[in-house]
Amino acid sequence: MTTTSAPGPGPGSSAVAAVPPPFDPELAAALTVMAEYVPPAYTADLIPALRQGYLAAAPPDEALSRNGAFEVSERLVPGPDGAPDVSLTSCLPAGATAPTAAIYHIHGGGMIMGNNRLGTPELLEWAQELGAAVISVEYRLAPETPHPGPVEDCYAGLAWVAGHAEELGIDQDRIVVAGGSAGGGLAAAVALLARDRGGPALHAQMLMCPMLDDRNDTPSARQMAGLGIWDRTSNETGWTALLGAARGGPGVSPYAAPARATDLSGLPPAFIDVGSAETFRDEAVTYASRIWQAGGIAELHVWPGGFHGFAGLVPQAAVSRDAIAAQRSWLRRILAA
Amino acid sequence: MPGQAAWLASALLEEDDGRVKDLEVRLAALDPDASAAVRVIAYFDKLTESGAGLEAIVRGAAVLTGYPARLADEERRLSVRVEPDGAHRRLASAPDPSWLRADVGLAGGATLWLESAGPAGPVDAMVLERAAAAARVVLARTPGRVPASGRGDKAAAEVLIDGGSDPGDRRHAARVLGVSRALALRAVALATPGGIEPAILAEPAAGAYPAPGAYQASGDNRRSGIGTAADLDGLPTSWAAARTALRFTAAGTSDDPGPRSVRYDELGGLVLLAGSGGPGTPVIPDEAALDRAAAAAPWILVTLYAVATSVSLRAAAAGLRVHHSTLQERVEQAERLLGWPVRDPQGRHRLYLALVLRRLRRNP
Numbered sequence: 226m227t228t229t230s231a232p233g234p235g236p237g238s239s240a241v242a243a244v245p246p247p248f249d250p251e252l253a254a255a256l257t258v259m260a261e262y263v264p265p266a267y268t269a270d271l272i273p274a275l276r277q278g279y280l281a282a283a284p285p286d287e288a289l290s291r292n293g294a295f296e297v298s299e300r301l302v303p304g305p306d307g308a309p310d311v312s313l314t315s316c317l318p319a320g321a322t323a324p325t326a327a328i329y330h331i332h333g334g335g336m337i338m339g340n341n342r343l344g345t346p347e348l349l350e351w352a353q354e355l356g357a358a359v360i361s362v363e364y365r366l367a368p369e370t371p372h373p374g375p376v377e378d379c380y381a382g383l384a385w386v387a388g389h390a391e392e393l394g395i396d397q398d399r400i401v402v403a404g405g406s407a408g409g410g411l412a413a414a415v416a417l418l419a420r421d422r423g424g425p426a427l428h429a430q431m432l433m434c435p436m437l438d439d440r441n442d443t444p445s446a447r448q449m450a451g452l453g454i455w456d457r458t459s460n461e462t463g464w465t466a467l468l469g470a471a472r473g474g475p476g477v478s479p480y481a482a483p484a485r486a487t488d489l490s491g492l493p494p495a496f497i498d499v500g501s502a503e504t505f506r507d508e509a510v511t512y513a514s515r516i517w518q519a520g521g522i523a524e525l526h527v528w529p530g531g532f533h534g535f536a537g538l539v540p541q542a543a544v545s546r547d548a549i550a551a552q553r554s555w556l557r558r559i560l561a562a
Numbered sequence: 563m564p565g566q567a568a569w570l571a572s573a574l575l576e577e578d579d580g581r582v583k584d585l586e587v588r589l590a591a592l593d594p595d596a597s598a599a600v601r602v603i604a605y606f607d608k609l610t611e612s613g614a615g616l617e618a619i620v621r622g623a624a625v626l627t628g629y630p631a632r633l634a635d636e637e638r639r640l641s642v643r644v645e646p647d648g649a650h651r652r653l654a655s656a657p658d659p660s661w662l663r664a665d666v667g668l669a670g671g672a673t674l675w676l677e678s679a680g681p682a683g684p685v686d687a688m689v690l691e692r693a694a695a696a697a698r699v700v701l702a703r704t705p706g707r708v709p710a711s712g713r714g715d716k717a718a719a720e721v722l723i724d725g726g727s728d729p730g731d732r733r734h735a736a737r738v739l740g741v742s743r744a745l746a747l748r749a750v751a752l753a754t755p756g757g758i759e760p761a762i763l764a765e766p767a768a769g770a771y772p773a774p775g776a777y778q779a780s781g782d783n784r785r786s787g788i789g790t791a792a793d794l795d796g797l798p799t800s801w802a803a804a805r806t807a808l809r810f811t812a813a814g815t816s817d818d819p820g821p822r823s824v825r826y827d828e829l830g831g832l833v834l835l836a837g838s839g840g841p842g843t844p845v846i847p848d849e850a851a852l853d854r855a856a857a858a859a860p861w862i863l864v865t866l867y868a869v870a871t872s873v874s875l876r877a878a879a880a881g882l883r884v885h886h887s888t889l890q891e892r893v894e895q896a897e898r899l900l901g902w903p904v905r906d907p908q909g910r911h912r913l914y915l916a917l918v919l920r921r922l923r924r925n926p
Contacts, residue, residue: 250614254622257608258601541625541648543618 249530251542266458283342302385305377312363324396330361333406335463367466372481387425409435413483438484439464443507453532490519500531606692623693635672664694719760723801749801751808753785809925819867839922848916855899
């Protein structure tokens, strides 16, 4: 493990913001309709309102059970040392006769909002096809809980799941950690922690438009400022909530910002996707490239004209349908292996 | 934040009547003061401004109303159908006259349909109107480009390939075939039991939307010769080229191996042979040798055709699905029957010419 600074995102990071790539036409149209509800720039003063908004909604157990296909339960498991217990929502395939694969889900929300049921229904749809369990962790949010609280909550939940695989009816050798946005960043961080602490041997990591780099200074971050979803200002809000004044400076832990890791070898196979028209484009591409350079396995999809979270926000668009099909296809391949 | 709004959508999608609700309505539910109409207008205006194609427009109509939506245009041979989940799924059935619809407002009768008998709610009506307007913009800038293949097309195609046709008749025929706006056309000669039938293909235009019917002469697998590119008045010349190309086609069977569709543009110097070889011309010795060899075993012609057209013997064996050593033996036997080697470039070329001459003799 290391806390020294990794190389930056490459040439051009200090260049003047260039012309941004256009949004996909269908996504652009949806964005005009959504913009008022999902503005590009979130500032810290908006955090309470954001948490009260539609992001506070959570699908009930009945929705998660998918007509009885999953047994849904909440359980409290030991948190990090000296910290409160962590709540897990577990959705286990009903009537499974052999240990199943499991998706350990970490929700998104920029480190500052959301709950562990957001994004879970989509994963359950895939999990049902694949006969896998989904377990989603309720980690504490920044700024009330700064780093390392959120990632340690996620790791504690994962460690408990791996340690209780038999009780849960899951195969501890086939646990995939998955998340989108901040959840993708936390999933990458949990994979680093598991490697460095000799923790659970993860089967794979699924990083959907992941939030990886607190420096917030890539060409894509600059290019997309004020545009789309989760722009540079929002990103600064999220990272500052997590890291305070340390954000962007030297000494930020790779377990907070996985882009800071100097060693990306020895990680489980990664799925990484991102839109070409979003803040996270360059850090996601760089992360995949660095995994390959370290001799690892990664599958990278960059969807043209995609803004942050496009596949979830506008799932009917042609490019979203292809992006979702790619996610599903990767999961099927990785769990069939 | 992927997944958050998706979950929001999935929760709100399941309204009382099971209909998928539109994005605007979902958002309006969060903000009762919001005007769905304003959002519908903004959505389709942005699609138009971004240069979206017809499928995106039809998808917008389906997603926003929760009904499968279709755009049908008889003249352009166009049919786009999208379901509320965004999937592009074609159905053979015709639109039901009782469905909600809007005229796109162009000659030719393009119509946007919602697969619902109504009555139209305010959102449905607004979506139909705005989507039709957006489709009009796209259609007005896009030439027709779909292969003509239906009944009644034959007569129109005959007019177009006839150099003596009246220009007015020619324009009318082009409209009937839905190719009046095409940038480039090609005549196609189709082999039928009774002779040769014409068809017209429209070339795909740059930046055009996907349309039904790929660039193929026909979906019915008749042998086809595809002519040179032409404008409306150049189709008689294209037709002559198409007929020439058709003579180079084969049944694709063991006694007549070869391509079922040939493009004149790809024949190169072989077109000169078409003028000198045929049913009435003297048989050259290589053709006679080929016929003798063909009579000796049923696999001879397909084997020789594979040898003449594959990059290597190994590739030929793979294409024929025989073992490499089997092919070696067969080729040796065929060479003895023919009387010349076919594994060197010169012999292979001689073989290819003999095969082509044999086809020209069979296809008057």
